[in-house]
Amino acid sequence: MSRSERLLDLLNVLRRHRRPVSGRALAEEMGISLRTLYRDIASLQAQGATIEGEAGVGYVLKPGFLLPPLMFTPEEIEALVLGSRWVADRADPRMRDAALAALGRISAVLPSDLREEMDTSALLVVPGAPFPVDAVDPGLLRKAIRTERRLRLCYRDEAGTASERLVWPFALAFFDRVRLLIAWCELRGDFRSFRTDRIVEAEVMEARYPARRQVLMKRWKEAHERAHARRHADGNWQ
DSSP states (O other), rough: OOHHHHHHHHHHHHHHOSSBOOHHHHHHHHSSSSHHHHHHHHHHHTTTOEEEEEOOOOOEOTTTOOOOOOOOOOHHHHHEEEEEEEHHSSSSSHHHHHHHHHHHHHHTTSOOHHHHHHHOOOOOOOOOOOOOOOOOHHHHHHHHHHHHHHEEEEEEEEOOOOOEEEEEEEEEEEEEEEEEEEEEEETOOOEEEEEEEEEEEEEEEEEEEEEEEHHHHHHHHHHEEEEEEEHHHHTOOO
8 A cells, every 4th residue: 555545544544533543543443553653644734634632642633624626527527437337347346346435535535516527427337248257366366467476377278278377467458258367478488368267276476577567568569569460461450
Protein backbone atom coordinates (compact mmCIF):
# COMPACT_ATOMS: atom_id res chain seq x y z
CA MET A 1 0.00 0.00 0.00
CA SER A 2 1.34 3.43 -0.93
CA ARG A 3 1.60 6.20 1.66
CA SER A 4 -1.17 8.22 0.00
CA GLU A 5 -3.48 5.18 0.12
CA ARG A 6 -2.62 4.66 3.78
CA LEU A 7 -3.42 8.29 4.62
CA LEU A 8 -6.76 8.02 2.84
CA ASP A 9 -7.54 4.79 4.71
CA LEU A 10 -6.65 6.49 8.00
CA LEU A 11 -9.07 9.32 7.20
CA ASN A 12 -11.82 6.81 6.50
CA VAL A 13 -11.11 4.97 9.76
CA LEU A 14 -11.21 8.23 11.73
CA ARG A 15 -14.51 9.19 10.08
CA ARG A 16 -16.07 5.97 11.37
CA HIS A 17 -15.21 6.84 14.99
CA ARG A 18 -17.45 9.48 16.54
CA ARG A 19 -15.49 9.56 19.79
CA PRO A 20 -11.75 9.77 20.48
CA VAL A 21 -9.97 6.49 19.77
CA SER A 22 -6.54 5.58 21.07
CA GLY A 23 -3.52 5.63 18.83
CA ARG A 24 -2.83 1.99 19.64
CA ALA A 25 -6.34 0.96 18.55
CA LEU A 26 -5.98 2.97 15.33
CA ALA A 27 -2.57 1.45 14.61
CA GLU A 28 -3.94 -2.08 15.12
CA GLU A 29 -6.92 -1.38 12.87
CA MET A 30 -4.63 0.01 10.17
CA GLY A 31 -2.02 -2.73 10.57
CA ILE A 32 0.82 -0.24 11.09
CA SER A 33 3.19 0.64 13.90
CA LEU A 34 2.32 3.28 16.50
CA ARG A 35 5.24 5.39 15.30
CA THR A 36 3.95 5.31 11.71
CA LEU A 37 0.47 6.24 12.93
CA TYR A 38 1.77 9.32 14.77
CA ARG A 39 3.68 10.36 11.67
CA ASP A 40 0.60 9.89 9.45
CA ILE A 41 -1.61 11.89 11.79
CA ALA A 42 0.92 14.72 11.73
CA SER A 43 0.90 14.62 7.91
CA LEU A 44 -2.89 14.83 7.77
CA GLN A 45 -2.91 17.70 10.26
CA ALA A 46 -0.36 19.54 8.10
CA GLN A 47 -2.70 19.10 5.11
CA GLY A 48 -5.56 20.74 7.00
CA ALA A 49 -7.35 17.86 8.68
CA THR A 50 -8.71 18.88 12.09
CA ILE A 51 -7.61 15.87 14.10
CA GLU A 52 -7.85 16.61 17.81
CA GLY A 53 -6.10 14.63 20.50
CA GLU A 54 -2.62 13.47 21.35
CA ALA A 55 -0.59 10.40 22.10
CA GLY A 56 -1.94 8.57 25.16
CA VAL A 57 -5.31 10.36 25.03
CA GLY A 58 -6.92 9.48 21.71
CA TYR A 59 -7.78 11.08 18.39
CA VAL A 60 -10.96 12.30 16.73
CA LEU A 61 -11.51 13.86 13.30
CA LYS A 62 -13.72 16.93 13.45
CA PRO A 63 -16.40 17.13 10.74
CA GLY A 64 -15.87 19.35 7.76
CA PHE A 65 -12.52 18.18 6.36
CA LEU A 66 -12.70 17.20 2.70
CA LEU A 67 -10.02 16.20 0.26
CA PRO A 68 -9.62 18.65 -2.63
CA PRO A 69 -12.57 18.06 -5.00
CA LEU A 70 -11.92 15.79 -7.94
CA MET A 71 -13.14 17.46 -11.12
CA PHE A 72 -14.27 15.38 -14.08
CA THR A 73 -16.28 16.07 -17.20
CA PRO A 74 -19.61 14.21 -17.55
CA GLU A 75 -17.98 11.96 -20.17
CA GLU A 76 -15.12 11.14 -17.79
CA ILE A 77 -17.65 10.27 -15.07
CA GLU A 78 -19.48 7.98 -17.49
CA ALA A 79 -16.21 6.31 -18.49
CA LEU A 80 -15.28 5.68 -14.85
CA VAL A 81 -18.68 4.26 -14.00
CA LEU A 82 -18.93 2.12 -17.14
CA GLY A 83 -15.41 0.74 -16.71
CA SER A 84 -15.97 -0.06 -13.04
CA ARG A 85 -19.30 -1.73 -13.77
CA TRP A 86 -17.66 -3.87 -16.46
CA VAL A 87 -14.90 -4.93 -14.06
CA ALA A 88 -17.47 -5.66 -11.35
CA ASP A 89 -19.36 -7.93 -13.75
CA ARG A 90 -16.52 -9.57 -15.68
CA ALA A 91 -13.51 -9.78 -13.35
CA ASP A 92 -12.78 -11.99 -10.38
CA PRO A 93 -14.34 -11.21 -6.97
CA ARG A 94 -11.28 -9.38 -5.62
CA MET A 95 -11.17 -7.06 -8.64
CA ARG A 96 -14.94 -6.61 -8.44
CA ASP A 97 -14.69 -5.44 -4.85
CA ALA A 98 -11.78 -3.15 -5.73
CA ALA A 99 -13.75 -1.55 -8.58
CA LEU A 100 -16.75 -0.88 -6.36
CA ALA A 101 -14.54 0.46 -3.56
CA ALA A 102 -12.77 2.79 -6.00
CA LEU A 103 -16.11 4.18 -7.18
CA GLY A 104 -17.10 4.73 -3.58
CA ARG A 105 -13.91 6.63 -2.82
CA ILE A 106 -14.24 8.82 -5.88
CA SER A 107 -17.90 9.54 -5.15
CA ALA A 108 -17.05 10.55 -1.57
CA VAL A 109 -14.85 13.45 -2.70
CA LEU A 110 -16.81 14.65 -5.72
CA PRO A 111 -18.81 17.88 -5.65
CA SER A 112 -22.52 17.18 -5.25
CA ASP A 113 -23.45 17.83 -8.89
CA LEU A 114 -20.81 15.40 -10.18
CA ARG A 115 -21.72 12.86 -7.52
CA GLU A 116 -25.27 12.92 -8.88
CA GLU A 117 -23.89 12.36 -12.39
CA MET A 118 -22.09 9.28 -11.09
CA ASP A 119 -25.04 7.92 -9.13
CA THR A 120 -27.50 8.34 -12.01
CA SER A 121 -25.29 7.17 -14.89
CA ALA A 122 -27.45 5.47 -17.50
CA LEU A 123 -24.63 3.42 -19.04
CA LEU A 124 -25.24 -0.19 -18.06
CA VAL A 125 -23.25 -3.38 -18.45
CA VAL A 126 -25.40 -6.30 -19.54
CA PRO A 127 -24.36 -9.48 -17.71
CA GLY A 128 -22.53 -11.78 -20.07
CA ALA A 129 -21.88 -15.48 -20.16
CA PRO A 130 -19.92 -16.58 -17.08
CA PHE A 131 -16.19 -17.01 -17.38
CA PRO A 132 -14.81 -20.55 -17.16
CA VAL A 133 -13.83 -21.27 -13.59
CA ASP A 134 -10.16 -20.59 -12.79
CA ALA A 135 -8.33 -23.20 -10.71
CA VAL A 136 -5.71 -20.59 -9.73
CA ASP A 137 -6.51 -17.35 -7.92
CA PRO A 138 -6.15 -14.51 -10.47
CA GLY A 139 -4.82 -12.37 -7.62
CA LEU A 140 -1.72 -14.56 -7.53
CA LEU A 141 -1.14 -13.94 -11.25
CA ARG A 142 -1.54 -10.19 -10.77
CA LYS A 143 0.91 -10.30 -7.87
CA ALA A 144 3.53 -12.02 -10.04
CA ILE A 145 3.03 -9.35 -12.72
CA ARG A 146 3.30 -6.44 -10.26
CA THR A 147 6.42 -7.83 -8.58
CA GLU A 148 8.02 -9.07 -11.83
CA ARG A 149 8.47 -12.60 -10.51
CA ARG A 150 8.87 -15.80 -12.49
CA LEU A 151 5.87 -18.11 -12.48
CA ARG A 152 5.99 -21.87 -12.58
CA LEU A 153 2.86 -23.10 -14.33
CA CYS A 154 1.20 -26.43 -14.86
CA TYR A 155 -0.81 -25.79 -18.02
CA ARG A 156 -3.24 -27.88 -20.06
CA ASP A 157 -3.72 -27.03 -23.72
CA GLU A 158 -6.97 -27.32 -25.67
CA ALA A 159 -6.42 -31.07 -26.14
CA GLY A 160 -5.90 -31.54 -22.41
CA THR A 161 -2.15 -32.21 -22.70
CA ALA A 162 -0.31 -30.98 -19.59
CA SER A 163 3.05 -29.22 -19.61
CA GLU A 164 5.15 -27.37 -17.07
CA ARG A 165 6.26 -23.87 -17.99
CA LEU A 166 8.51 -21.28 -16.41
CA VAL A 167 7.29 -17.90 -17.61
CA TRP A 168 7.85 -14.17 -17.13
CA PRO A 169 4.31 -12.75 -16.76
CA PHE A 170 3.75 -9.11 -17.68
CA ALA A 171 0.06 -8.66 -18.60
CA LEU A 172 -3.46 -10.02 -18.29
CA ALA A 173 -5.83 -9.63 -21.25
CA PHE A 174 -9.59 -9.63 -20.66
CA PHE A 175 -11.84 -10.87 -23.47
CA ASP A 176 -15.60 -11.40 -23.43
CA ARG A 177 -15.32 -15.07 -22.51
CA VAL A 178 -11.72 -15.74 -21.44
CA ARG A 179 -8.79 -14.17 -19.66
CA LEU A 180 -5.25 -14.57 -20.98
CA LEU A 181 -1.97 -14.42 -19.10
CA ILE A 182 0.65 -12.95 -21.45
CA ALA A 183 4.24 -13.89 -20.71
CA TRP A 184 7.65 -14.76 -22.06
CA CYS A 185 7.93 -18.56 -22.01
CA GLU A 186 11.39 -19.95 -21.22
CA LEU A 187 10.46 -23.32 -22.75
CA ARG A 188 9.48 -21.83 -26.12
CA GLY A 189 11.90 -18.92 -26.05
CA ASP A 190 9.11 -16.61 -27.21
CA PHE A 191 6.01 -14.76 -26.10
CA ARG A 192 3.03 -16.94 -25.30
CA SER A 193 -0.50 -16.45 -23.96
CA PHE A 194 -2.13 -18.83 -21.52
CA ARG A 195 -5.85 -19.09 -20.83
CA THR A 196 -6.21 -18.64 -17.09
CA ASP A 197 -8.89 -21.34 -16.87
CA ARG A 198 -6.37 -23.87 -18.25
CA ILE A 199 -3.71 -23.06 -15.64
CA VAL A 200 -3.92 -26.01 -13.26
CA GLU A 201 -1.28 -24.84 -10.79
CA ALA A 202 0.86 -21.72 -10.39
CA GLU A 203 3.76 -20.94 -8.09
CA VAL A 204 5.31 -17.48 -7.74
CA MET A 205 9.08 -17.92 -7.63
CA GLU A 206 11.40 -15.88 -5.42
CA ALA A 207 13.61 -14.90 -8.36
CA ARG A 208 12.64 -11.88 -10.43
CA TYR A 209 12.81 -12.28 -14.16
CA PRO A 210 15.78 -10.51 -15.81
CA ALA A 211 13.81 -7.79 -17.64
CA ARG A 212 11.46 -5.00 -16.64
CA ARG A 213 7.76 -5.57 -17.20
CA GLN A 214 7.55 -2.40 -19.32
CA VAL A 215 10.36 -3.68 -21.57
CA LEU A 216 8.60 -7.02 -22.10
CA MET A 217 5.35 -5.23 -22.88
CA LYS A 218 7.09 -3.04 -25.47
CA ARG A 219 8.79 -6.03 -27.12
CA TRP A 220 5.54 -7.99 -27.17
CA LYS A 221 3.67 -5.10 -28.82
CA GLU A 222 6.43 -4.73 -31.42
CA ALA A 223 6.32 -8.47 -32.17
CA HIS A 224 2.53 -8.33 -32.41
CA GLU A 225 2.70 -5.39 -34.83
CA ARG A 226 5.27 -7.17 -37.01
CA ALA A 227 3.09 -10.27 -37.16
CA HIS A 228 0.07 -8.16 -38.07
CA ALA A 229 2.05 -6.39 -40.79
CA ARG A 230 3.14 -9.76 -42.27
CA ARG A 231 -0.45 -11.02 -42.33
CA HIS A 232 -1.54 -7.79 -43.99
CA ALA A 233 1.22 -8.09 -46.61
CA ASP A 234 0.19 -11.68 -47.33
CA GLY A 235 -3.44 -10.65 -47.76
CA ASN A 236 -4.49 -12.73 -44.77
CA TRP A 237 -5.23 -9.93 -42.33
CA GLN A 238 -8.95 -10.26 -41.61
